[in-house]
Amino acid sequence: MNTPQRLFALVVVLIGCAVVSLMAGVHWMSPADIGHAFWMPSATNVDDLVIRTTRLSRTVLAIVVGASLAVAGGILQTLTHNPLASPGILGINAGALFAVVLIATTDVLAAHLNPYAGAFAGAAIAAAIVWWLAMRRQTATPLHLILAGAALAALFGAMSQALLVIDQQGLDTVLFWLAGSVSGRSLDTVWPLIGIAVLGLLLSAALLRDLNLLAAGDTIAAAVGIRLPRLQAMAIAVIVLLAGASVAMAGNIVFIGLIVPHIARRLLGVDHRRWLPGAAVIGATLALIADIVARLLIAPGEVPIGVMTALIGAPVFIALIRRQATAHA
């Protein structure tokens, strides 16, 4: 298969997963039920209601969040020239989470601020710190960046935890969301966030050609006429939009931003115009699969999707490092 065909195949798989996601759950639906729910919905049919409210919203959310995180991770990896960079590892997600928890647990702030806006502010602050570190690569080694990010993530995590210990009522409401979850959110309330995520994805599409040049190295990119600081600032802005929106929608979902770009590059080659859209599709598929497994594994209970992605992603991450170790030995 050549690359466009592969991309097409990936999209087909994504659509298949989306249909399965609409069908799967404690109560399985047939494809006919889904057709019925979409084209001839009746207000009294329970199946129709289940599909049109809970199943549809979590499917859409999983697709948007998976795609956003994967693209954010991909851009971050190109931007920092670091294959292990991702919004999760570098603490950008943790920063957004912390800001949301801060607003949710502090009455004064909760009265004036929307927690979702906080997610963007938190992501922006964390991204700014990461940027500051990454753009001074003559002193900071790639490992230094990763470690600094890991420490940053641990730090924001500790602060969130501290806030939740003080405000124990808040704990119960945000706990499941802290673990990462796409369930129980109606599309009516999250559509602005979906809009922002889609905006971020569209903006990233505009950066693809420049990212290709950036991947060749900062010096080369500057030499062929890319305005480096502007491109970096725009890329960071896109990452903040994508990561902030994902965290606001679905909480802490780890590892998608890290591993999906690697899978995409392996399947689709190194041209950003091919693999970054591919990463969006694969990320969405992975999030959908994780969500489907999450709701079937201990049905009628539910595993948070963030736990599922960690269980899938951590072994891949470890394999990735082991492979690199063998390659260098």
Next chain:
Amino acid sequence: MPESRALRLGRWSRRFSPSPWRNALGTLLLCSLAGIGALMLGAIPLSPPAFLHALVQPDSHAGLIVLQLRAPRVLLALLCGGALAVSGWLFQQVMRNALASPDTLGVTAGASAAAVAYLSYLAADWGMSGLPIAAMAGALAVIAVVYRLAWHRGTTPLRLILMGIGMAALCGAITTFILVSSPLSTTLSAYVWLTGSVYGANWTEVGQLALCCTGLALVLVALLRHALLAPLDDGLATGLGVKVQRTRALLTLVASLMAGVAIAWGGAMAFVGLVAPHIARQITPSPGAAQLITSAALGATLVILSDLLGRTLFTPLDLPAGIFVAAIGTPFFLTLLLRQAR
């Protein structure tokens, strides 16, 4: 090179530079001041004469408060902070990286996962006394897995750190899952534990932890020479006659055990292991025993002060010390990170 003097005693002689030791002594003094302050302050503050009176009369009302309530707590904080700082210092030496710490290498996360699993599934039947053992087992299990995964004809610090980050994320997911799936009352106690608290410490716990720490400290004294050589390049160290892989494994084990015991009795206090050695390096740049002592004293001071703030700042609430460790450590760590980048 700092000023140095020679110590001679018959045939035995040592060169030694006094300024790091002066710093170490200074931080130890700071630590004891913080400890005495923590003994005197609290819901019922004691004046210096009343405090001395309480010390000589253990059966009086004030004596009970100081010796039975505050002293174990302060000592537990001291031991936990000191052990975490020593563990962080060791990890930073072995991994040759100033950002390595029990937190970034997954030791804390492993201990947390094990402890939370114990609290949720076993504590009802077996009681709370098994919690430290569970936490320690978790810490050791994770560092063993990290070591095994990073092993490829020997290990390198780089691979150890990366595996540690991966395992930390995995353990974090397990912890979250257990927290989400267990009832809220368990979740709350687990959360307090995860934040790190020396609340309700008693002399038995202090005794157990002190025993562990003393044992490990003795091992560390024997290994200190190797810890100081660990930052050298593998080839150079081999040339000097160091058995690189064996030393690295041994030092990693000691550092993990140090962190393990501290976490087992004091909970997952983040950042002591990262921040304290950093400050110690700023004060005393030359690596050595003095730097190690400085860092241990600073770690202990940090936790003692955090606990003091936790129980006095928002009375009648008694907040976990870990909150203030994070609150004090965070701004400090951020400035450090940004200044280093420049």
